[in-house]
Amino acid sequence: MATLADIAKAAGVSSAVVSRVINKDPTLRVGKETRERVLEAITALDYSPNIAAKSLRSARSGLIGILLNDITNPVYTEILRGAQAAAVRNGKALLVFDSAMGEESAQRMATLIAGGALDGLIIQASGEVSDSVIARAAARKVPTVLLQADLELDAHMISLPDEDAARIATRHLIENGHRRIACIATAQGMRFTERRLHGWRSALAAVGLDEAGLIFAPSEIDGGEAALAQLTAQAPDATAIMCFNVLSAIGALRGLNRAGRRVPEDVSLIAIHDVPFADVLSTPLTTVAMPLHEMGSYALDVLSREQAVAGETVVDKAPKLVRRGSVAPASG
Amino acid sequence: MATLADIAKAAGVSSAVVSRVINKDPTLRVGKETRERVLEAITALDYSPNIAAKSLRSARSGLIGILLNDITNPVYTEILRGAQAAAVRNGKALLVFDSAMGEESAQRMATLIAGGALDGLIIQASGEVSDSVIARAAARKVPTVLLQADLELDAHMISLPDEDAARIATRHLIENGHRRIACIATAQGMRFTERRLHGWRSALAAVGLDEAGLIFAPSEIDGGEAALAQLTAQAPDATAIMCFNVLSAIGALRGLNRAGRRVPEDVSLIAIHDVPFADVLSTPLTTVAMPLHEMGSYALDVLSREQAVAGETVVDKAPKLVRRGSVAPASG
DNA sequence: TCCAGTTGGTAATACGATTTACCAAATCTT
DNA sequence: AAGATTTGGTAAATCGTATTACCAACTGGA
Numbered sequence: 001m002a003t004l005a006d007i008a009k010a011a012g013v014s015s016a017v018v019s020r021v022i023n024k025d026p027t028l029r030v031g032k033e034t035r036e037r038v039l040e041a042i043t044a045l046d047y048s049p050n051i052a053a054k055s056l057r058s059a060r061s062g063l064i065g066i067l068l069n070d071i072t073n074p075v076y077t078e079i080l081r082g083a084q085a086a087a088v089r090n091g092k093a094l095l096v097f098d099s100a101m102g103e104e105s106a107q108r109m110a111t112l113i114a115g116g117a118l119d120g121l122i123i124q125a126s127g128e129v130s131d132s133v134i135a136r137a138a139a140r141k142v143p144t145v146l147l148q149a150d151l152e153l154d155a156h157m158i159s160l161p162d163e164d165a166a167r168i169a170t171r172h173l174i175e176n177g178h179r180r181i182a183c184i185a186t187a188q189g190m191r192f193t194e195r196r197l198h199g200w201r202s203a204l205a206a207v208g209l210d211e212a213g214l215i216f217a218p219s220e221i222d223g224g225e226a227a228l229a230q231l232t233a234q235a236p237d238a239t240a241i242m243c244f245n246v247l248s249a250i251g252a253l254r255g256l257n258r259a260g261r262r263v264p265e266d267v268s269l270i271a272i273h274d275v276p277f278a279d280v281l282s283t284p285l286t287t288v289a290m291p292l293h294e295m296g297s298y299a300l301d302v303l304s305r306e307q308a309v310a311g312e313t314v315v316d317k318a319p320k321l322v323r324r325g326s327v328a329p330a331s332g
Numbered sequence: 333m334a335t336l337a338d339i340a341k342a343a344g345v346s347s348a349v350v351s352r353v354i355n356k357d358p359t360l361r362v363g364k365e366t367r368e369r370v371l372e373a374i375t376a377l378d379y380s381p382n383i384a385a386k387s388l389r390s391a392r393s394g395l396i397g398i399l400l401n402d403i404t405n406p407v408y409t410e411i412l413r414g415a416q417a418a419a420v421r422n423g424k425a426l427l428v429f430d431s432a433m434g435e436e437s438a439q440r441m442a443t444l445i446a447g448g449a450l451d452g453l454i455i456q457a458s459g460e461v462s463d464s465v466i467a468r469a470a471a472r473k474v475p476t477v478l479l480q481a482d483l484e485l486d487a488h489m490i491s492l493p494d495e496d497a498a499r500i501a502t503r504h505l506i507e508n509g510h511r512r513i514a515c516i517a518t519a520q521g522m523r524f525t526e527r528r529l530h531g532w533r534s535a536l537a538a539v540g541l542d543e544a545g546l547i548f549a550p551s552e553i554d555g556g557e558a559a560l561a562q563l564t565a566q567a568p569d570a571t572a573i574m575c576f577n578v579l580s581a582i583g584a585l586r587g588l589n590r591a592g593r594r595v596p597e598d599v600s601l602i603a604i605h606d607v608p609f610a611d612v613l614s615t616p617l618t619t620v621a622m623p624l625h626e627m628g629s630y631a632l633d634v635l636s637r638e639q640a641v642a643g644e645t646v647v648d649k650a651p652k653l654v655r656r657g658s659v660a661p662a663s664g
Numbered sequence: 665t666c667c668a669g670t671t672g673g674t675a676a677t678a679c680g681a682t683t684t685a686c687c688a689a690a691t692c693t694t
Numbered sequence: 695a696a697g698a699t700t701t702g703g704t705a706a707a708t709c710g711t712a713t714t715a716c717c718a719a720c721t722g723g724a
Contacts, residue, residue: 001448001472003680014704019682029702046471051447052387053680056709061384063427071412072608077404084403084430088437093444095395096428098416105420112425115383116333139378140333221608254612276404276553280586282614335710346674351712361672385710388679670721675714682708692699 002045010041018042022049059116064303065109066122067097067129073219074275075246075292079124079147082296090304092119099125106130113137120303122296123149126187126219143309145299148192156302156309158295162192165288165319166199166242169270172286172321173240174207177330178268182213182238184227184252186245196244196272212238217248224251232259239330240268246275246287253326257282264328274322284324291317334377342373350374354381391448396635397441398454399429399461405551406607407578407624411456411479414628422636424451431457438462445469452635454628455481458519458551475641477631480524488634488641490627494524497620497651498531498574501602504618504653505572506539509662510600514545514570516559516584518577528576528604544570549580556583564591571662572600578607578619585658589614596660606654616656623649 008015013034020028021038041047055061066083068076080096087094095118097109110132112118121137123129124147134153137144144155173181183200187193197214204211213235217227227248231241243249249271256263263269263283274289295315302309340347345366352360353370373379387393398415400408412428419426427450429441442464444450453469455461456479466485469476476487505513515532519525529546536543545567549559559580563570575581581603588595595601595615606621627647634641 004682005680015681016683016704016706017702023682025683029700031702034702048443048446050388050680051444051449052384052391052393053709054447054682055384056382056388056711057680057682059384059709071416072406072409074404074406077409080403080428081430084428084433084437088433088440091440093427093429093440095425096412096416097425098413101413101416101420105416108420108423108425111380112383114380115386117383221612250609250612277582277609277613280553280582280613281609282612336712337710347711348674348676348713349672355712357713361670363672366672382710385679386712388681388709389711389713391679666724668721668723671719672717673719674717676716677714678712680709684707685705687704688702690699690701693697694695 001050002047003050006045007038007041007047010045011037013038060119061117062092063095063118064092064120064122064300065095065097065112065118067099067109067125067133069098069125069127070100071096071098073247075219075273076124078292079296082293082298083122083300084296085293086297086300086304090300092300092304099128103130106133109133110136113140113142116140118142120144122147122299122303123151125149126190143303145302145309147295147299148190150191154310157312158299158302159192159195159312159314160290160295161314161316161319162195163199163202165272165290166196166244167203168319168321169242169272169288170200170203172327173242173268173270174203174209176240176268176327178240179209179330180212180235180238181209181240181242182231182235183211183215184224184231184241184243184248185214185216186219186248188216193244200242217251219245219247221247221251221254224248225255226251228252228255238267240270240327243269243271246271246273246278246285249285250281253281253283253285264326265331268328268330269326272319278322279324283326286324286327287322289320289322291315291319333382334379335382338377339370339373339379342377343369345370392451393449394424395427395450396424396452396454396632397427397429397444397450399431399441399457399465401430401457401459402432403428403430405579407551407605408456410624411628414625414630415454415632416628417625418629418632418636422632424632424636431460435462438465441465442468445472445474448472450474452476454479454631454635455483455487457481458522475635477634477641479627479631480522482523486642489644490631490634491524491527491644491646492622492627493646493648493651494527495531495534497604497622498528498576499535500651500653501574501604501620502532502535504602504659505574505600506535506541508572508600508659510572511541511662512544512567512570513541513572513574514563514567515543515547516556516563516573516575516580517546517548518551518580520548525576532574549583551577551579553579553583553586556580557587558583560584560587570599572602572659575601575603578603578605578610578617581617581619582613585613585615585617596658597663600660600662601658604651610654611656615658618656618659619654621652621654623647623651
């Protein structure tokens with residue numbers, strides 16, 4: 001493989017010139033024709049700079065690590081897509097980790113962080129984030145952005161318009177005449193959960209309603225189904241359920257189907273987050289789509305700025321109600 | 333950050349010893365207590381090796397690039413998961429690219445390859461793979477494995493038991509009494525498609541049946557729905573459809589629903605590839621699950637071996653029929 | 665006592681790019 | 695013509711690790 005020195009020799013200049021031409025050093029004064037000779041040599045020898053050497057010298061790798069809760073969850077892959085798109089724009093590449101993969105995976109990530117291989121970190125993990133990752137990131141002072149995550153880390157926090165989303169969903173149920181509205185929430189205790197609960201409660205309070213029931217469940221299909229069983233016992237009179245996650249909504253839907261209760265005729269269902277297959281479920285699911293793509297994209301943009309990344313941002317694209325078939329006017 | 337030299341100074345040895353201790357150089361003869369002093373200094377100073385320097389010196393980065401067709405497609409994320417798991421085992425990390433992200437993304441990948449940043453490459457992309465990526469990979473002789481891909485590249489090819497899967501699916505329909513069996517295929521012209529077609533046809537031929545109809549469609553929900561419309565015209569008498577991709581099956585299901593044809597009462601449906609939400613569709617979908625996780629995992633193992641990677645492998649885990657509700661005995 | 669072999673290391677260089685400080689030759693100024 | 699600038703570059707020192715070649719001191723054997 002051709003190196004800088006090879007190009008220098010071929011063009012009859014020093015390697016300093018070649019480097020400075022490539023990196024467009026504005027302080028470099030060089031003759032028109034010399035520059036052209038350099039450029040020609042580069043294409044002639046098919047030169048491309050060695051990434052490891054660049055990284056070593058410049059102390060930046062162009063690599064961003066992203067830690068997701070679960071790559072197979074369609075809600076989160078949308079974040080990844082957004083981050084990918086922005087990575088390309090900013091000349092970066094993404095190292096993807098999955099917090100569901102266990103401690104060994106976290107150790108790999110920690111090693112990379114400690115070794116200076118990562119210019120930045122994006123963490124989307126409501127639950128488990130290995131201490132080793134956090135400790136390394138803090139020690140190295142790696143610029144970090146947290147997506148809907150509550151972590152003791154000096155980082156930029158990006159959140160979604162959670163309160164709005166919950167309010168939009170709840171209002172939609174209210175506008176359909178529902179009075180007894182229950183909630184299947186996720187991630188108990190986390191800030192984004194509190195924001196959603198607040199949106200739900202304030203929408204109810206605005207029209208003088210009480211909560212009909214509240215259950216916390218993991219953001220998975222099975223979790224939703226289990227939550228539905230509990231909810232049926234806790235709030236048998238609920239005519240509508242709002243779910244904080246589309247997967248738990250799908251679980252609830254399955255539970256309702258199995259219990260012989262029809263959606264939306266007997267119970268209306270609405271979920272936060274949209275997925276491509278929502279319209280092909282046993283009942284097409286009405287959802288409130290969140291700007292997940294934008295969140296991923298924005299995270300990378302924050303990391304690509306030169307300045308410090310501390311601060312807090314809410315993705316400013318509004319949640320969007322996607323009407324399908326799972327919400328119907330309350331009977332009676 | 334502490335460097336090798338810092339450790340050496342702290343332990344009162346040369347940095348060569350430290351390096352050789354860390355890397356367990358078997359030719360190093362060192363006193364028990366000296367070794368301990370080194371190890372203590374490492375923990376005391378919280379040393380971890382600089383990845384860029386390691387990469388530069390050793391010409392290996394520990395990074396593997398993986399190019400997927402579409403990260404948001406649940407069929408493919410399963411491959412990613414498998415690769416992740418194996419990456420952790422082998423002390424590697426994954427750089428994820430998406431061929432749906434366009435040429436700019438491919439250029440980033442090509443730059444990384446050309447710059448020697450990638451120790452290996454996994455390509456799962458039935459369709460578009462940028463020439464720049466292929467050219468760079470070939471020029472750099474980066475060890476590459478192709479997943480179900482037909483590419484002019486000196487690489488190891490890993491494929492799935494496609495013929496078996498198609499045969500299992502077809503047989504299942506036959507055993508349910510179907511005589512007119514149509515097929516919605518994907519990726520026309522590719523080898524894995526041919527293998528599946530062969531499985532389908534041989535299963536039919538074994539019991540003296542003809543194909544009832546064949547349409548090619550993209551592996552997406554919309555593609556499946558469009559294909560169904562064509563198929564209805566081409567083979568109105570088909571009582572069962574086998575789909576080469578679960579997403580096109582979902583599209584077909586939607587098309588059937590909209591046309592007022594019931595699944596499985598009027599038409600039976602079976603798909604290759606399983607997804608977690610298959611059982612919560614308007615009709616729970618019977619599928620043939622493929623060893624995708626294993627394919628991803630195996631790909632990484634191949635790249636992690638020291639030897640050359642040329643060759644060809646079929647993932648040896650058998651496809652598994654997952655009976656749900658979309659196949660019923662043929663009426664009549 | 666002298667030589668061979670072992671023990672326990674070290675010195676020095678290379679990997680490939682970046683960047684600072686410096687400088688010879690050419691041109692301009694007065 | 696002498697000094698001041700400008701033009702067009704270069705030399706050399708990093709960045710942090712891996713590795714090869716070498717060697718001093720000690721031990722053992724005869």
